[in-house]
Amino acid sequence: MKQNIRFYLIIILVIVGFAIYTLYPLSEKINLGLDLKGGLDLVFEVDSEKLVDDTIDMKASKIKEILSTHGVVDYSVTTDLKNNTLSVSVFDTLEKEKLEEIEALVIQDDILYKDKGNIKEGLLMKVRENKIREGNADSLNQALIVLRNRIDMFGVTEPTITISGKTRINVQLPGKNSQELAEDIGSTAVLEFKLLREENGSVESVSEKTKLGNPGSDYKVFAGQLNEITGRTPFYMVERITQMKGDSLADARIGYDEFGKPYVSIAFKDSGAKKFAQITQNNIGRRLAIILDDRVMSAPVIQDVIPNGQAMISGSFSEQEARKLSMILKSGALPVPLKRVSEISVGPSLGKESITKGVYAAGIGALLVLIYMIFMYRLCGFIADFSLIMNVILLLAGMALLKATLTLPGIAGIILTIGMSVDANVIIFERIKEELRVGKTVGAAIEGGFDKAFSTILDSNVTTIITAIILYNFGTGAVKGFAVTLMLGTAINIFTAVFAVRTIFSVVTSAFNIKKLSI
Amino acid sequence: MSDIQFIKRKNISFAISALLIIVSLYSFITKGLNYGIDFTGGTLLHYQFENEFENEKINEVLEKSGIDGSIQRVTDGKNEIIITTTFLDTERKKEFRDILRREVGNLTEDGIKRETDIGPTVGRELKENATKAVLWSIIAILIYISARFDFKFAAAAIIALIHDSIITIGIFSILAKEINNTMIAALLTLLGYSLNDTIVVCDRIRENTKKFKNSDFDEMVNTSINQSLSRTIHTSLTTLIPVLTLFFFGGEILRNFALALLIGVLVGTYSSIFIASPIITIWNKGKVR
Numbered sequence: 137m138k139q140n141i142r143f144y145l146i147i148i149l150v151i152v153g154f155a156i157y158t159l160y161p162l163s164e165k166i167n168l169g170l171d172l173k174g175g176l177d178l179v180f181e182v183d184s185e186k187l188v189d190d191t192i193d194m195k196a197s198k199i200k201e202i203l204s205t206h207g208v209v210d211y212s213v214t215t216d217l218k219n220n221t222l223s224v225s226v227f228d229t230l231e232k233e234k235l236e237e238i239e240a241l242v243i244q245d246d247i248l249y250k251d252k253g254n255i256k257e258g259l260l261m262k263v264r265e266n267k268i269r270e271g272n273a274d275s276l277n278q279a280l281i282v283l284r285n286r287i288d289m290f291g292v293t294e295p296t297i298t299i300s301g302k303t304r305i306n307v308q309l310p311g312k313n314s315q316e317l318a319e320d321i322g323s324t325a326v327l328e329f330k331l332l333r334e335e336n337g338s339v340e341s342v343s344e345k346t347k348l349g350n351p352g353s354d355y356k357v358f359a360g361q362l363n364e365i366t367g368r369t370p371f372y373m374v375e376r377i378t379q380m381k382g383d384s385l386a387d388a389r390i391g392y393d394e395f396g397k398p399y400v401s402i403a404f405k406d407s408g409a410k411k412f413a414q415i416t417q418n419n420i421g422r423r424l425a426i427i428l429d430d431r432v433m434s435a436p437v438i439q440d441v442i443p444n445g446q447a448m449i450s451g452s453f454s455e456q457e458a459r460k461l462s463m464i465l466k467s468g469a470l471p472v473p474l475k476r477v478s479e480i481s482v483g484p485s486l487g488k489e490s491i492t493k494g495v496y497a498a499g500i501g502a503l504l505v506l507i508y509m510i511f512m513y514r515l516c517g518f519i520a521d522f523s524l525i526m527n528v529i530l531l532l533a534g535m536a537l538l539k540a541t542l543t544l545p546g547i548a549g550i551i552l553t554i555g556m557s558v559d560a561n562v563i564i565f566e567r568i569k570e571e572l573r574v575g576k577t578v579g580a581a582i583e584g585g586f587d588k589a590f591s592t593i594l595d596s597n598v599t600t601i602i603t604a605i606i607l608y609n610f611g612t613g614a615v616k617g618f619a620v621t622l623m624l625g626t627a628i629n630i631f632t633a634v635f636a637v638r639t640i641f642s643v644v645t646s647a648f649n650i651k652k653l654s655i
Numbered sequence: 656m657s658d659i660q661f662i663k664r665k666n667i668s669f670a671i672s673a674l675l676i677i678v679s680l681y682s683f684i685t686k687g688l689n690y691g692i693d694f695t696g697g698t699l700l701h702y703q704f705e706n707e708f709e710n711e712k713i714n715e716v717l718e719k720s721g722i723d724g725s726i727q728r729v730t731d732g733k734n735e736i737i738i739t740t741t742f743l744d745t746e747r748k749k750e751f752r753d754i755l756r757r758e759v760g761n762l763t764e765d766g767i768k769r770e771t772d773i774g775p776t777v778g779r780e781l782k783e784n785a786t787k788a789v790l791w792s793i794i795a796i797l798i799y800i801s802a803r804f805d806f807k808f809a810a811a812a813i814i815a816l817i818h819d820s821i822i823t824i825g826i827f828s829i830l831a832k833e834i835n836n837t838m839i840a841a842l843l844t845l846l847g848y849s850l851n852d853t854i855v856v857c858d859r860i861r862e863n864t865k866k867f868k869n870s871d872f873d874e875m876v877n878t879s880i881n882q883s884l885s886r887t888i889h890t891s892l893t894t895l896i897p898v899l900t901l902f903f904f905g906g907e908i909l910r911n912f913a914l915a916l917l918i919g920v921l922v923g924t925y926s927s928i929f930i931a932s933p934i935i936t937i938w939n940k941g942k943v944r
Contacts, residue, residue, distance in 0.1 A: 312764075476774075479771070480770070490908065497900045497901045547909075552844060552898070566886045599854060603847040607840060610791070
């Protein structure tokens with residue numbers, strides 16, 4: 137028995153020693169949540185509405201291409217973004233077989249399906265929205281990579297970027313961050329090149345917008361960039377068909393024109409360069425709109441063929457904006473449009489205040505509990521206090537080892553653990569008192585007290601752990617942090633109460649050969 | 656050991672609880688709950704201005720900007736205010752901040768303590784998840800206690816839990832305190848705590864059932880409560896001490912959390928003695944022993 141006690145004591149000392157070693161130095165080892173160290177927490181969600189709209193537009197362009205490659209001249213392809221439908225009609229007089237062949241080609245699609253009608257009188261097609269959503273998982277992973285690249289380029293240190301659920305990405309940026317950063321990181325950055333309508337392709341301000349007339353099914357109106365000097369926003373009438381997308385960029389960098397005005401120069405990869413050369417060759421004299429995320433950046437006139445795949449995006453932006461744009465373009469477009477669904481920004485001063493207040497409250501709370509226990513249980517109170525302190529040290533060490541994040545509710549969890557952890561001791565002590573009252577010797581009373589208290593301690597703590605696990609699974613952010621401290625704290629509590637406290641009892645009683653227990 | 660007749664006087668405690676539950680439900684139905692932006696979606700702005708200002712001024716700015724919102728002064732801060740509004744996007748938020756700077760006073764970067772935007776869909780989901788969390792915990796606990804004890808104990812524990820949640824939420828409804836994400840954490844914790852208490856008593860009853868096979872069941876339950884009474888009081892106090900320090904010194908954000916725990920500890924301790932144990936005796940009467 138003596139041998140055993142010595143062995144147990146060594147185990148306890150080793151564990152506590154290791155815990156203290158793990159925690160040194162404390163400020164580096166405990167991972168603080170954004171609510172404590174300040175920072176920006178963003179949740180992006182796939183903008184499924186926009187995704188569906190974009191897909192339908194893309195499909196419309198594709199169908200038009202099919203029709204024109206098969207020699208159809210007079211046709212209409214219209215989209216209805218409210219009902220997510222698309223209708224196709226061919227007005228050319230063609231043989232029945234030819235029409236059927238074209239119809240078959242149009243219908244052959246993974247996302248669209250035929251609803252009713254035929255291509256001669258009007259073919260109505262609907263969208264399989266679930267198909268679009270199925271692709272989300274892959275796109276979300278790609279989007280995460282793009283976001284990470286952008287964040288790295290903006291020079292944010294230690295970001296945390298994780299996919300949550302099926303359609304969301306959670307980005308956590310510690311430290312002081314401007315909210316504009318949030319916008320830049322999440323911009324879809326889809327770069328498109330579309331031709332302006334040859335006649336009456338643009339107006340200078342919103343008041344003239346009506347002059348552009350009805351876009352019909354072949355054109356679409358886009359807003360341009362606000363002109364800082366005139367204070368007006370131009371509007372453009374642009375072809376629906378996208379000539380080219382900016383997803384094959386080899387490079388994007390900032391440059392300065394002869395007046396020292398910044399612009400962004402982009403270079404296409406080989407295949408893109410060839411396509412760009414062709415587009416410029418076929419459309420000399422026309423205006424090509426460079427559109428970023430549905431906003432026309434500029435619409436220069438194509439002067440000549442551009443064979444080397446070099447293009448320039450000039451607009452009214454500052455040097456800083458041009459630099460940002462070049463970085464966003466270089467990191468690539470997001471495969472799916474994202475929208476911000478939640479944003480939490482905590483200033484560093486609030487975080488510091490919260491820590492100070494939390495630690496202060498914990499300190500006072502712990503001190504009062506320590507005093508209470510000594511007052512109520514005398515010598516045994518000291519043992520309970522020792523186990524309480526051990527509990528907190530082990531809890532912090534456990535958090536450091538698991539790299540768990542300490543949040544403000546987490547601090548509350550620790551404070552609560554302080555109160556609840558003495559519960560096990562109270563249960564044991566009350567039992568020992570009862571045993572002593574029946575007239576048992578000190579040794580037998582301790583033995584009996586622990587044995588009888590064990591099942592109570594186990595059951596009551598296991599139920600708390602069950603609640604904590606469920607809380608962890610359903611909770612978000614800060615609440616998860618609370619669940620972790622509660623879970624760890626309760627588990628450690630069982631260990632200290634049952635194992636450590638018992639060992640110390642044995643040491644104390646055997647070392648001093650106690651006849652009367654101060655309890 | 657104390658010898659208080661808890662079981663015999665159960666009608667008194669049942670009457671008290673019934674009254675509390677009726678008041679809670681009445682407030683819940685007529686007043687409802689004051690859901691925070693975590694659940695409804697919206698924007699929360701926590702600012703510290705460099706100069707003093709009147710709350711009226713902020714309300715004026717809100718009205719002028721056509722923003723629907725409410726304000727709450729941070730009591731232990733200096734010139735600090737929490738403004739809760741409907742969901743504002745980045746641009747509108749920036750605009751609003753500029754107007755505040757013009758109309759109210761200097762607001763430095765450091766003075767922007769916290770800004771939270773929660774989209775309505777996220778809010779709805781958080782609410783669903785919170786409800787799921789509470790329901791699943793109850794189910795899991797029911798299973799665990801049924802396995803470790805007996806179904807009558809599980810039923811009594813769950814009734815006590817529901818009793819505690821209704822009263823705690825009811826008090827929050829009466830006080831018009833905000834229900835947010837952290838509050839759900841507090842609610843679940845106090846469910847765990849109340850359960851803890853109930854289990855300690857149940858454990859005693861289970862032990863005594865084996866020991867005193869021939870004694871009266873009601874008598875035995877009453878003895879069990881009395882035997883574990885000093886433990887119940889000590890633990891409630893040692894838990895209340897840190898919760899109280901948290902309430903007084905933990906700062907604005909944790910105050911509601913601490914309040915929920917405070918109510919929860921009191922109600923939870925009460926229910927395990929005055930509600931759960933008598934229910935076990937009633938449940939037991941319906942069966943052949």
